[in-house]
Amino acid sequence: xxxxxxxxxxxxxxxxxxxxxxxxxxxxxxxxxxxxxxxxxxxxxxxxxxxxxxxxxxxxxxxxxxxxxxxxxxxxxxxxxxxxxxxxxxxxxxxxxxxxxxxxxxxxxxxxxxxxxxxxxxxxxxxxxxxxxxxxxxxxxxxxxxxxxxxxxxxxxxxxxxxxxxxxxxxxxxxxxxxxxxxxxxxxxxxxxxxxxxxxxxxxxxxxxxxxxxxxxxxxxxxxxxxxxxxxxxxxxxxxxxxxxxxxxxxxxxxxxxxxxxxxxxxxxxxxxxxxxxxxxxxxxxxxxxxxxxxxxxxxxxxxx
Numbered sequence: 299x300x301x302x303x304x305x306x307x308x309x310x311x312x313x314x315x316x317x318x319x320x321x322x323x324x325x326x327x328x329x330x331x332x333x334x335x336x337x338x339x340x341x342x343x344x345x346x347x348x349x350x351x352x353x354x355x356x357x358x359x360x361x362x363x364x365x366x367x368x369x370x371x372x373x374x375x376x377x378x379x380x381x382x383x384x385x386x387x388x389x390x391x392x393x394x395x396x397x398x399x400x401x402x403x404x405x406x407x408x409x410x411x412x413x414x415x416x417x418x419x420x421x422x423x424x425x426x427x428x429x430x431x432x433x434x435x436x437x438x439x440x441x442x443x444x445x446x447x448x449x450x451x452x453x454x455x456x457x458x459x460x461x462x463x464x465x466x467x468x469x470x471x472x473x474x475x476x477x478x479x480x481x482x483x484x485x486x487x488x489x490x491x492x493x494x495x496x497x498x499x500x501x502x503x504x505x506x507x508x509x510x511x512x513x514x515x516x517x518x519x520x521x522x523x524x525x526x527x528x529x530x531x532x533x534x535x536x537x538x539x540x541x542x543x544x545x546x547x548x549x550x551x552x553x554x555x556x557x558x559x560x561x562x563x564x565x566x567x568x569x570x571x572x573x574x575x576x577x578x579x580x581x582x583x584x585x586x587x588x589x590x591x592x593x594x595x596x597x598x599x600x601x602x603x
Contacts, residue, residue, distance in 0.1 A: 349398070349472035351484075354459045356470065362386050365453045377415055377449060385412050385453075392483070395467035398460040399479035401486045410494055413450045417443060419501030426522040427508035427515070428543060435506070435582050442504060445495045454491070459483055492521050496529035502537045503530065506582065507559075509544040512551050514558030523562075532570045541579035546590040553577050 355361055366382035392405040423442040425432040436442050445451040460473035460483045474482040505522070507515040517523050530538075542559065544550050552558060554575035563573050578595075587596035 349460075349469070349474045350478060351473045351475040352458050353470045353472045354468050355457045358457065358459055358468075359386060359390070361457060362389060362453050366449070369449050369452050374415075374449070380413065380449065385409065388412050389453075389459075392487075393459060393461040393468075395463060396461045397463055398469065398474050398482050401481050401483050403486060403490055406487055406490050410450070410490055413453070414494065415449055417448070417495070417498045417500075421501075422495070422499035423504045423506065424496075424522050424526055425506045426517065426520045427511050428506045431543060431582065431586065432506045435585055438585060439581070445492060448491075448495065450491045451495075454487060488521060489525055492525050493529045496526040497531065499530055500534040502539060503535050504539050504541060506541045506543060506579075509542045509550060509552045509556075509577070510548045512549065515542055515552045515556065516558040516562040518561075527562075527565060527569075530569075530571070535571060537572045537574065538566055540573065540575040541582060542575060542577050543582055543586070544578055546583075546586045546593050546595050 363382055363386050366380070366385055370377045370380050370382065388409040392409060393401060396405070421441060421443045423432065423436060423444050425444060432444055433446060436444055436447050446455045458473055460469050461467055462469040473484070476482065476485045509515050540554070540559065540562070542552070542554055554577050559575060563575065566573050583595070587593070590596055
């Protein structure tokens with residue numbers, strides 16, 4: 299009898315020890331898994347480090363919201379019914395936690411609808427390779443609007459953003475360039491915004507191009523050359539005015555009779571647009587002359603004596 303009792307106690311101890319060992323193993327496994335999951339959340343994935351363009355703008359939410367509220371309250375109060383918070387959430391949803399090379403137009407469609415606005419006829423001003431000059435001009439002349447002067451363009455101008463499948467879902471280190479992948483957040487956004495801007499144009503439309511660019515003022519690969527001109531509606535646009543601006547004292551690579559401008563005019567005429575081209579449109583040239591007042595190109599008249 300004592301032998302049987304001793305054997306039973308031994309079995310109980312063995313079972314207890316096995317139970318303790320199993321429990322400890324389970325606890326260790328849980329700790330290891332928790333550590334791995336936590337580490338994975340905060341670790342920057344290798345993918346996030348490989349892109350060549352700048353990363354997401356710091357404080358992106360505050361920048362977008364600030365610009366949106368400024369636009370609809372200080373600049374265009376008639377757009378006061380726009381919901382800036384919804385606009386921000388829609389932009390964020392378009393790219394957060396997504397592969398930055400797999401962005402689609404569908405991702406941005408809700409944003410385009412939320413931030414769209416009517417553009418009055420005769421006010422649309424398109425541009426290529428004249429970014430600084432054209433925006434100096436629209437700031438001094440409220441009769442014209444570029445894409446960057448609309449709510450969508452104003453919020454996104456000179457701002458960068460992209461996501462990543464791993465946490466925190468936004469890549470602040472780097473974003474892909476267009477040359478790395480076509481369907482990146484920035485390229486898809488600007489293509490969609492440019493398409494919508496062109497579709498809303500009506501009446502007389504203006505285009506400011508750079509006649510000092512050696513490769514030619516008009517490039518088929520530009521946003522203007524590949525998207526905007528093909529989304530202008532001949533039934534809504536009565537005339538297209540091309541302003542071909544050359545740098546003051548800079549190279550005069552092309553005029554209105556130049557090769558690339560002829561190609562542009564041919565494309566537009568095929569789509570039944572009426573075109574007028576003007577070299578160094580004087581109101582814009584006067585703005586250039588603010589920085590070069592003594593240059594011969596900036597003299598309003600010449601003494602005959």
